[in-house]
Amino acid sequence: MSDCLFCAISAGDIPADIVARSDQALAFRDIDPKAPVHILIIPTEHYDDVPAVAEADPGLAGELLALAALVATQEGVAASGHRLVANTGVEGGQSVGHAHIHLLGGRGLGWPPG
Numbered sequence: 341m342s343d344c345l346f347c348a349i350s351a352g353d354i355p356a357d358i359v360a361r362s363d364q365a366l367a368f369r370d371i372d373p374k375a376p377v378h379i380l381i382i383p384t385e386h387y388d389d390v391p392a393v394a395e396a397d398p399g400l401a402g403e404l405l406a407l408a409a410l411v412a413t414q415e416g417v418a419a420s421g422h423r424l425v426a427n428t429g430v431e432g433g434q435s436v437g438h439a440h441i442h443l444l445g446g447r448g449l450g451w452p453p454g
């Protein structure tokens with residue numbers, strides 16, 4: 341999608357601090373971290389949100405989760421605990437219209453989130 345920020349990151353047109361890749365997914369550090377570890381996991385191809393990925397390609401949805409698990413280990417928050425979040429739509433607080441999963445960790449995370 342031509343005016344999509346995460347498509348531009350996926351294409352390498354906008355720099356990002358990439359921490360891991362898989363066949364069809366990419367993980368990079370959030371530019372405005374809400375926790376010591378804050379990574380975004382995205383499909384390299386454009387989907388509007390995570391439910392759209394799950395509907396169109398359940399295997400790819402699984403690949404996003406698998407990459408998140410790999411990154412959690414890599415970042416040292418697999419054993420200590422971490423949170424995966426997929427903000428979806430307006431009321432879900434989604435601000436970038438390209439599917440992404442937040443991986444947050446490195447501190448105690450309260451529940452429910454604010």
Ligand code: AMP
Pocket residue numbers: 345356369370371372373380426427433434435436437
């Ligand atoms: P959401 O609000 O769930 O759509 O999450 C979008 C996330 O993208 C926010 O946490 C932003 O801080 C993050 N973000 C926006 N621009 C960039 C960028 N250029 N590189 C990395 N993360 C970004």
